[in-house]
Every structure is written in C-alpha cells, then in structure tokens.
Amino acid sequence: MSFRHETLPNGLEVIAEISDSALSTSVGFFVNTGSRDETDELWGASHFLEHMVFKGTDDLSADDINRRFDDLGAAANAFTSEEDTVYYASVLPEHQREATELIGRILRPALREEDFETERLVILEEIQMYDDQPPFGADDACRATFFAGHPAGRSVLGTLDSVRSISVDGMRDYHRRRYAPGNIVLAASGAVDFDDLVETARRICGEWEPLPISSRTCPKPPRVCGGGDEAIREQIVREAAAMEYVIRFSAGPDGDDPDRYAAKWLAMMLGDESGSRFYWEFIDSGAADYASCHHQDFLDAGVFAVQLSSDAESIEALLARTEEILTDVTVNGLTTAEMEQARSKLASRIVLSGERARRRLFGVGLEWAHSRRYRSVADDLGVVENLKGSDLGRLAERWPLSGSHATVLAGPLES
Amino acid sequence: MKQTLLSATLDNGIVLLGEELPDLESVAVAFHAPAGGIHDGEGRCGLASLTSEMMLRGAGDRDSRQLVEDLAMAGINWSNAVSTTHATYFGAMVAKRLPEAVSIYADILRRPQLPADQFESGRQVVLQDLAGTDDDPSHRTLLALKKLVFPAPWGLPSEGLTADVEQLTPEVVEAFASTHVRPDGMIVAAAGRLDWPDFVKRMEAAFADWQPGTPVTVGQGERGGRWQHVEHDSQQTHIAIAWSAPPYRSDESYEATAALSVLGGGTSSRFFTEVRERRGLCYSVSAGYHTQRDFASAICYAGTSSDRAQQTLDVMLEEIERLPGSITEDELMRVKARAKSGLVMQQESSSARAGGIARQWYHLGRVRSLADELKRLDQLSVSSVRGWLESHPPTDLSIVSLGRHPLEVPRELSA
Numbered sequence: 001m002s003f004r005h006e007t008l009p010n011g012l013e014v015i016a017e018i019s020d021s022a023l024s025t026s027v028g029f030f031v032n033t034g035s036r037d038e039t040d041e042l043w044g045a046s047h048f049l050e051h052m053v054f055k056g057t058d059d060l061s062a063d064d065i066n067r068r069f070d071d072l073g074a075a076a077n078a079f080t081s082e083e084d085t086v087y088y089a090s091v092l093p094e095h096q097r098e099a100t101e102l103i104g105r106i107l108r109p110a111l112r113e114e115d116f117e118t119e120r121l122v123i124l125e126e127i128q129m130y131d132d133q134p135p136f137g138a139d140d141a142c143r144a145t146f147f148a149g150h151p152a153g154r155s156v157l158g159t160l161d162s163v164r165s166i167s168v169d170g171m172r173d174y175h176r177r178r179y180a181p182g183n184i185v186l187a188a189s190g191a192v193d194f195d196d197l198v199e200t201a202r203r204i205c206g207e208w209e210p211l212p213i214s215s216r217t218c219p220k221p222p223r224v225c226g227g228g229d230e231a232i233r234e235q236i237v238r239e240a241a242a243m244e245y246v247i248r249f250s251a252g253p254d255g256d257d258p259d260r261y262a263a264k265w266l267a268m269m270l271g272d273e274s275g276s277r278f279y280w281e282f283i284d285s286g287a288a289d290y291a292s293c294h295h296q297d298f299l300d301a302g303v304f305a306v307q308l309s310s311d312a313e314s315i316e317a318l319l320a321r322t323e324e325i326l327t328d329v330t331v332n333g334l335t336t337a338e339m340e341q342a343r344s345k346l347a348s349r350i351v352l353s354g355e356r357a358r359r360r361l362f363g364v365g366l367e368w369a370h371s372r373r374y375r376s377v378a379d380d381l382g383v384v385e386n387l388k389g390s391d392l393g394r395l396a397e398r399w400p401l402s403g404s405h406a407t408v409l410a411g412p413l414e415s
Numbered sequence: 416m417k418q419t420l421l422s423a424t425l426d427n428g429i430v431l432l433g434e435e436l437p438d439l440e441s442v443a444v445a446f447h448a449p450a451g452g453i454h455d456g457e458g459r460c461g462l463a464s465l466t467s468e469m470m471l472r473g474a475g476d477r478d479s480r481q482l483v484e485d486l487a488m489a490g491i492n493w494s495n496a497v498s499t500t501h502a503t504y505f506g507a508m509v510a511k512r513l514p515e516a517v518s519i520y521a522d523i524l525r526r527p528q529l530p531a532d533q534f535e536s537g538r539q540v541v542l543q544d545l546a547g548t549d550d551d552p553s554h555r556t557l558l559a560l561k562k563l564v565f566p567a568p569w570g571l572p573s574e575g576l577t578a579d580v581e582q583l584t585p586e587v588v589e590a591f592a593s594t595h596v597r598p599d600g601m602i603v604a605a606a607g608r609l610d611w612p613d614f615v616k617r618m619e620a621a622f623a624d625w626q627p628g629t630p631v632t633v634g635q636g637e638r639g640g641r642w643q644h645v646e647h648d649s650q651q652t653h654i655a656i657a658w659s660a661p662p663y664r665s666d667e668s669y670e671a672t673a674a675l676s677v678l679g680g681g682t683s684s685r686f687f688t689e690v691r692e693r694r695g696l697c698y699s700v701s702a703g704y705h706t707q708r709d710f711a712s713a714i715c716y717a718g719t720s721s722d723r724a725q726q727t728l729d730v731m732l733e734e735i736e737r738l739p740g741s742i743t744e745d746e747l748m749r750v751k752a753r754a755k756s757g758l759v760m761q762q763e764s765s766s767a768r769a770g771g772i773a774r775q776w777y778h779l780g781r782v783r784s785l786a787d788e789l790k791r792l793d794q795l796s797v798s799s800v801r802g803w804l805e806s807h808p809p810t811d812l813s814i815v816s817l818g819r820h821p822l823e824v825p826r827e828l829s830a
Contacts, residue, residue, distance in 0.1 A: 021438035022763065023759055023760065023763050024756070024759065024760045024763060054682075062692055063683070063688065063692070066681070066683040066687065066688070066692070067683040067749065069681070069683070070681040070682065070683040070749035070752065070753055071748070071752055072752065072756075073752035073753045073754075073755055073756030074756070075756070075757075075760070076682075090756075090760065091756060092755075092756050092759060092760075118692075118693075118695040119695060120695070121696070122691060122695045122697070123698075124720070125651070125695075125696070125698040125718075125719060126698040128720050129651055129698050129699070129718055131650060132552055132649040132651050133550070133551065133552070134550045134551070239648075240647075240649075242546050242547070242549035242550050243546055274483055274486070274487070274493070275484060275486075275487045280480070283540070284536060284540075285536045285539065286535075286536045286537065286538065286539020286541075286542070287539070288543065289543035289547045290547070310543065311543070311546060337484070340488065341484060341487040342487075344487055344488050344490045345487050345490060345492075347490060348490030348492055348508060348509060351440050351441060352441050352507055352508075354440075355439050355440055355441060355763070355764075355765075356764060357763065358760075
C-alpha cells in the first residue's frame with residue numbers, strides 16, 4: 001500500500017492510496033460543498049446540483065453519460081451531505097482513465113433550464129419518498145433544533161417549498177463559486193496508475209478557473225460546544241405510523257479533535273448493534289425495535305446521535321431509561337471488559353473495510369478533502385490499540401452525554 | 416485470473432465450500448442451515464425467525480451474554496438472517512480468528528440452550544421487527560407481490576405474521592430447532608485468507624458426529640392471485656410488477672437476467688431513461704431477477720407521488736411490452752460490461768464470495784468458476800436474448816400497488 005499526492009497549478013489536488021493486489025480501481029471527485037454552504041434561497045441546491053451534474057455538459061447528453069458509465073461496467077454514483085458532494089466510480093483497472101475523464105467532464109455541467117425543471121420533479125419525489133419513511137423527518141428536525149442556526153443544522157434535501165423556489169441562475173452561480181478547482185480533491189484507491197491519473201486530471205481539469213474559496217467557519221451556539229444543561233424536546237405527529245422514532249443529539253468532538261476516536265469507541269460501547277449497553281438493555285429484551293448511538297463529526301462540530309424506535313406506548317419509559325444510562329456512563333464510566341470488546345470490534349471493522357478499495361476511497365478522500373491528512377489502515381489500528389480509559393474520562397468532562405441535548409420524536413404518539 | 420475453489424462433504428451431509436483469496440486479511444464464513452421460512456408450518460408463520468433469534472441466546476456452556484461477548488472478543492462481525500429456505504449464521508473476521516468462529520458456531524448450531532426464561536424477550540424482538548416493517552412501504556409492497564408470485568409457503572414472509580408469532584410456544588421452537596437445524600442440507604461456505612486443510616479438520620472435529628435427520632418435504636400451495644392494492648396513508652404510491660422467469664439452475668437464467676438488466680438494471684436502462692430521466696416520474700425505478708430453487712420471477716419496482724402513479728405504471732407496462740424484439744447490440748454490450756466488472760469486483764470481498772459460492776451450490780449442486788461465468792456471459796447474443804424473450808414473453812403479469820388510491824391495471828388482471 002502506498003500513498004501519492006500532487007497539486008495542479010490551478011489548485012486541484014490529486015491523491016491515491018495504491019494497492020498492488022487490488023482487482024479494481026475506484027476514483028472520486030470530492031467537492032468541499034454541501035448544505036452548510038447554502039443560503040435560504042438555495043436550500044437544497046447542493047443536492048439538486050449533484051443530480052444536475054448527470055444531466056449533461058455542452059457536448060454530452062444525459063443519455064450519453066448514463067450509457068458511458070454502463071459501457072465501462074462502472075459502479076458509479078454520487079452523494080451529498082452537509083459538507084461534501086462526492087462523485088465516484090469503481091471500475092476494472094483498464095478503465096481508470098475513461099472513468100476519471102467522464103466524471104471530470106460532467107463536473108462542468110450545462111445546467112439546461114429544461115433538464116432543470118424535469119430533474120426538480122425527481123428531487124420532489126425523493127423528498128416525498130424519505131418523508132414517507134422512518135424516522136419521518138425526526139433526524140432533520142433534531143439537527144436543525146440542536147444546531148440552532150449553525151449551518152451544520154441545514155438538512156441536505158431541503159423542503160418541497162425550498163426546492164420549488166431554487167432558480168437555475170442561482171444554481172449556476174453556486175456551481176461557479178463552489179466547484180472551483182481549489183475546492184475539489186480527486187482521490188483514487190485500489191489498483192491505481194497514479195501518473196496517468198494526474199495526466200488525466202491535467203487534461204480534463206487543468207483549465208478550470210481558480211477562484212478564492214470563502215471560509216466555512218462560523219460561530220457556534222454554546223450547546224454545540226458541550227456547554228449547558230438544556231433539554232429540548234419536540235414532537236412530530238404521524239398518526240399512520242406503526243412505531244415511534246426518536247433521535248437525540250448531544251455535543252461531541254469535531255472532525256479535527258484528537259478525541260474523535262475515543263468518541264467512536266464510546267459510541268460503540270453504548271450503542272453498537274450487538275453487545276453494547278443499549279443492546280442488553282433494549283434489544284435483547286425486545287423492548288425496542290432499534291437502539292443505537294453513533295458519533296458524527298463535522299468540520300467544526302460533532303454530535304453523539306442516539307436513535308430509538310419502539311411501539312408508541314413504551315417510548316416514554318425507554319427515553320427515561322436512556323437518560324439514566326447516559327448519566328450513569330458520564331458519571332461512572334465503563335468497565336474494562338466493555339472497553340476491550342469494543343476495541344476488538346473496532347479493530348476488526350477497520351481491517352474488514354480496509355480491504356475494500358471502494359470503501360477506502362471515501363475514508364481517504366474525505367480525510368484529505370477536510371484536513372489534507374492521509375491516514376492508512378495501520379494508522380487507524382494504531383490509534384484504536386492505544387485508546388485508554390482516561391480518554392473516556394476526558395471525553396465525559398468535555399462532552400458530557402447527560403449535558404445539553406435535543407430530542408425529537410416522530411410517530412403516532414400525541415403531543 | 417487464478418481462482419482456487421474447494422469443496423468437501425462430511426459423512427452426515429454437511430457440504431463445506433471454500434475459496435482462497437490470499438490477498439485479503441479477512442475470512443468470512445456462512446453456515447446455511449436448511450431451516451428457512453418454508454418449514455414454518457400452517458399458522459406458524461415466523462417460527463423459523465423466532466427460532467433463529469432464540470439460537471443466539473446461549474449455546475453450549477456460554478450463556479446469552481457470554482456468547483455475544485465471545486463473538487465480540489474474537490472480532491467477529493456477525494449477523495444472522497432467515498430467508499425462505501435457510502437460516503444463515505454469518506461472520507467475517509481477521510483470518511486467524513476462524514478457529515474460534517468454528518467453535519462458537521458449533522455451539523450455536525448443535526447445542527443451543529433455547530432458554531425458556533428468554534422466550535418472551537425473543538418473541539418481542541420478532542414482533543418489534545414486524546411492526547417496524549409496517550412503516551416501510553417499499554418492503555410491504557414487495558412482500559405483497561411475493562405472495563402473488565410464489566406459491567405458499569414460498570410466497571409467505573419469512574419474517575413472520577404477527578398473529579402467528581403471538582401463538583408460538585417454547586415447545587414448538589425447540590421442536591423446530593431439533594428438526595430443521597440439521598447437518599444434512601447444511602452448506603458451510605468460507606472465503607478469504609483461508610487455510611483449507613485446517614478449516615476442514617476443525618469442521619470435522621466439531622460437526623462430524625452430528626447425526627442427520629429424517630427427510631422433510633414441503634407441499635406446494637396456492638399463489639395469491641394476480642392483482643392487489645394495499646391501502647396505505649402515504650404521499651407516494653408504490654408499484655411492483657412481476658412475471659415468471661426460469662430458475663437460476665436453468666441455463667436460460669443468463670438470458671433472463673440480461674433482458675431484465677436492459678429493462679431496469681443500470682442508469683442507461685429503459686426504465687431509468689423513460690421513467691426517471693425523460694419524465695421525472697420517480698426517484699427509484701428498477702427491474703431485477705429473483706430466484707428460488709424451483710421457480711423464479713422478474714420483479715419491477717417504482718415509487719412515485721400518488722397523482723403521477725398511474726402514468727408511471729402505464730409507462731412501465733409499455734416498456735415491458737416493448738422489450739421482446741427490441742433489444743439492441745449496444746444495450747447487450749453494456750449489460751455484459753456491468754456483469755463482468757461485478758463478477759471481478761466480487762473477488763475483492765470475502766463476504767460476497769462466501770455468499771456467492773453457497774448460493775451456487777444450493778441452486779446447482781456445484782460452484783461455477785469465474786472463468787465459466789465470464790465465458791457464459793460472452794456467449795450471450797442479441798439473438799439468444801431476443802429468442803428467449805420471444806419464447807417467454809412477459810404476459811403473465813402480477814401487479815401490486817400500495818398507497819392512498821388503487822390504480823387501473825390491464826383488464827385481464829383485474830377480471
């Protein structure tokens with residue numbers, strides 16, 4: 001396994017984690033833009049633009065693009081989050097150049113008005129599809145409430161109304177500002193021909209005009225910094241839902257904080273799908289259909305996200321018990337046995353996902369896009385091996401799970 | 416590409432399959448017991464699922480908690496699942512931990528404690544899971560379709576029916592486990608960095624003295640009709656369409672799979688182009704191939720807002736009708752490219768290969784080599800796919816819709 005890096009004169013960075021034994025090559029363009037970079041008038045534009053990128057350039061139609069990806073036998077797709085928009089394809093190594101060229105070319109889309117109106121309908125369908133599914137909007141509502149004005153609280157899809165009001169000119173301007181070469185990383189993993197990758201990038205992206213990129217940092221409300229002891233609660237009533245769904249956010253370390261590894265370790269002890277505190281308390285007994293805890297990090301913020309679902313009658317008791325567990329863990333810590341089991345599981349998952357070139361692409365690409373750092377599988381394993389009980393103590397002091405939090409319920413329960 | 420496929424059969428009938436993938440660090444192992452939903456029995460739909468849930472609640476000398484802790488300490492990423500025909504116990508791990516996995520799974524399969532005092536908890540887990548699927552409209556749509564397409568008990572939901580699960584007792588679970596979790600008919604597949612002779616030796620030591628059971632037959636009941644609307648209070652209407660196709664063991668399944676891939680496989684497929692790209696009717700639309708051992712089905716799916724659902728169904732039906740006689744050379748080339756790169760990329764994943772070789776053994780009684788599969792793909796031609804479609808036109812359609820309002824379907828179905 002080796003790592004290579006090069007920067008084009010216009011600022012576009014090219015990186016690769018190269019594996020001699022891989023049978024496939026994955027390439028991805030990681031654009032540093034997402035819902036947090038939108039204004040109210042452009043709410044949902046990052047994701048809408050991700051769709052529009054596949055609708056064609058001045059010399060490629062949408063059909064051409066779809067056919068070419070399938071010609072290459074590519075597993076190609078894209079996703080948008082609060083902070084990133086990623087376009088990627090996994091192909092057999094002989095198609096690396098064509099796949100890279102194709103994605104590079106479509107990142108300069110024509111943004112035709114007619115396509116824009118048709119694709120708007122698809123986005124509206126996507127919003128309705130998610131709105132019909134668990135957790136019935138509780139996740140977006142909880143994020144918005146917890147972050148209270150901080151841009152990480154803006155939902156990715158937008159709303160039916162916000163997407164209906166985005167204009168094609170607004171999107172064109174957003175694309176020009178956010179898809180500048182200095183804001184994009186081309187990453188590859190697996191069986192990569194790095195010299196050819198850089199050459200392709202020069203040919204396809206070398207003429208892209210460099211533009212200054214505006215800063216993404218902004219002030220944070222105290223609760224996002226781990227302070228206070230507010231307990232905010234909201235409810236979304238969905239009479240037709242069979243189950244009640246709960247999301248609870250409290251503050252955690254951000255993506256640059258060394259304690260983020262300890263946070264993932266703690267989340268695993270608390271809410272992994274097997275063998276965790278929540279598992280023995282809620283899942284093993286059949287008290288809940290689902291109970292989990294994850295740590296999610298952003299550029300300048302982080303959260304512990306607790307999720308629960310059960311029949312509506314039981315949910316209040318489960319919530320009360322959850323708060324007791326979170327307080328207990330904050331005050332009394334966890335056992336050595338819990339720490340060792342979670343360490344073993346984390347290490348195993350790092351090894352398993354490390355051998356999938358396709359999954360490494362996201363780890364390597366996002367890490368570089370956010371912080372210009374490269375971390376190998378061995379680096380990650382080293383960190384996990386060295387996590388200590390005292391790390392959890394510090395975490396509890398800085399980011400108490402029992403501190404300020406927002407909880408949103410969605411389901412048949414009446415307010 | 417060099418491929419090492421291995422197999423052995425123990426005297427009691429357990430089939431051992433292996434594939435060496437020496438470039439990986441991991442190994443994945445799957446124990447497929449012939450204890451799937453088709454053996455539930457009249458009025459006991461969900462018995463296989465509840466039994467599988469109870470099997471993990473202590474085995475051999477390990478109580479419920481010890482079992483889960485042992486799996487965690489060995490870094491085994493485990494899961495269990497019940498399909499129509501099998502109960503599968505799966506684990507992926509760093510290769511050197513495989514001996515521990517064999518020992519733990521020998522306890523689970525041969526010496527489950529099935530503790531009576533945890534029976535109600537186990538039942539609650541299954542019931543919570545069932546209630547959760549009520550909130551998943553696409554899953555419900557496909558469950559309803561399965562009932563129309565496959566005869567009972569193959570068409571019944573392997574996750575169970577609430578009313579039946581409420582009637583199950585510890586005694587029927589115990590009887591089910593001792594009758595159906597048995598060596599004859601069991602397939603154990605391992606793939607990854609595998610020491611095959613050591614694996615076979617350990618499997619023999621742990622399983623060879625397990626006595627086979629008496630043969631079991633399953634009677635074939637009725638199909639559920641041709642057309643059904645399920646009332647559901649949702650913004651979107653979900654549509655599923657099916658017709659019969661040759662089972663996987665038939666050589667023609669390659670032609671059938673290719674035809675369905677043209678219809679609704681990649682982003683250049685007819686459905687994606689006509690339903691989503693041209694008309695913006697929905698976010699997700701697809702067609703695929705689903706097989707049991709003795710029968711198989713083409714299954715098409717779309718989810719779309721209620722006021723555009725009729726148009727979506729009409730366009731899908733037109734595309735299905737147009738398919739025979741219209742497949743082009745370009746389309747088939749793309750199908751082959753996608754299938755080929757899918758096959759090669761599977762070789763990068765121990766989990767995918769452990770699943771793949773077991774599935775082939777179940778359907779064919781042997782494992783096809785990658786070279787054979789690629790050769791058969793190459794033999795696909797426009798005339799072979801057209802020929803198959805002309806002799807098996809998609810005329811015996813079954814249709815399910817789920818949403819606020821029923822749709823108009825072709826008269827021969829609703830009659």
